[in-house]
Amino acid sequence: MIQDICEVYHNEYKEQKPKSSDYCMFVKDRSVLLKKQEDNITFFTYGEVSNYVKIEDIIYLFAIGDGENQKKYFLCRSMSLPDELLQGYTYENQNVFRTAKPKEQAFAGITACQLANWYENTKYCGHCGTELVHDHKERMMRCPSCNAMHYPKISPAVIIALTDKNRILMTKYAGRDYKKYALIAGFTEIGETVEETVKREVMEEVGLRVKNIRYYKSQPWSFSDTLLMGFFCELDGEDTIRMDEEELSVAEWVNREDMTVTFDDVSLTNEMMIAFKENKYQY
Numbered sequence: 001m002i003q004d005i006c007e008v009y010h011n012e013y014k015e016q017k018p019k020s021s022d023y024c025m026f027v028k029d030r031s032v033l034l035k036k037q038e039d040n041i042t043f044f045t046y047g048e049v050s051n052y053v054k055i056e057d058i059i060y061l062f063a064i065g066d067g068e069n070q071k072k073y074f075l076c077r078s079m080s081l082p083d084e085l086l087q088g089y090t091y092e093n094q095n096v097f098r099t100a101k102p103k104e105q106a107f108a109g110i111t112a113c114q115l116a117n118w119y120e121n122t123k124y125c126g127h128c129g130t131e132l133v134h135d136h137k138e139r140m141m142r143c144p145s146c147n148a149m150h151y152p153k154i155s156p157a158v159i160i161a162l163t164d165k166n167r168i169l170m171t172k173y174a175g176r177d178y179k180k181y182a183l184i185a186g187f188t189e190i191g192e193t194v195e196e197t198v199k200r201e202v203m204e205e206v207g208l209r210v211k212n213i214r215y216y217k218s219q220p221w222s223f224s225d226t227l228l229m230g231f232f233c234e235l236d237g238e239d240t241i242r243m244d245e246e247e248l249s250v251a252e253w254v255n256r257e258d259m260t261v262t263f264d265d266v267s268l269t270n271e272m273m274i275a276f277k278e279n280k281y282q283y
């Protein structure tokens with residue numbers, strides 16, 4: 001999956017300045033400034049841009065790796081690089097990180113994108129409207145007027161592999177660019193457990209009851225500010241699908257041997273479908 005990188009990801013916030021070999025990320029509207037050769041991507045280092053950026057516009061994001069090989073990533077919130085330096089660099093939409101290599105840089109890119117988006121949308125206090133300031137100890141924006149604390153937004157959501165003996169319920173979304181098969185998924189609402197989300201989403205989207213709900217794995221999915229939690233569960237009773245046509249264009253039972261999914265090493269949805277197809281998941 002996209003977060004399964006070889007090096008350790010350190011996400012604890014610590015106020016600090018970049019070294020010249022650290023990466024400087026420029027992000028706007030879910031696009032990241034990068035250099036791309038086929039699928040290989042790279043970002044500017046601080047050394048390359050230090051003459052053109054103000055140190056007060058730079059925020060520490062995270063580090064990947066340990067010891068001498070550790071790379072730190074910083075967000076740069078001003079952009080005034082000269083044209084000759086930008087040679088070969090373009091702003092690429094976040095979807096590039098689904099296939100970009102090396103994997104560490106793809107994970108860094110999408111994670112930086114989520115953090116940048118949060119900073120961009122967290123400039124003023126939602127309670128009193130005052131301009132926020134960064135806290136010195138943790139990743140949090142504080143209101144100097146009313147002291148309200150604003151933390152990064154992560155929305156919990158579930159992915160559901162609903163099975164019935166040798167078959168699994170596969171879906172396709174309605175009205176989205178993503179045309180491949182998916183599993184039922186949905187956001188957790190306030191006041192419910194994630195297991196209740198599983199039951200509710202299955203009932204809402206396909207009109208079926210479930211039993212034997214089992215947690216599988218989770219995945220940070222920065223493309224939509226989400227923390228995904230995967231569950232397997234079994235059909236309880238009647239198998240007739242009543243599809244929500246606003247959410248889905250396809251919902252059908254597919255036999256294990258008829259599944260056309262291929263391994264992509266990116267999404268939890270894909271891993272769960274492959275686990276069922278290859279009969280590797282046991283309740």
Ligand SMILES: [Zn+2]
Nearest residue numbers: 125128143146
């Ligand atoms: Zn306030």
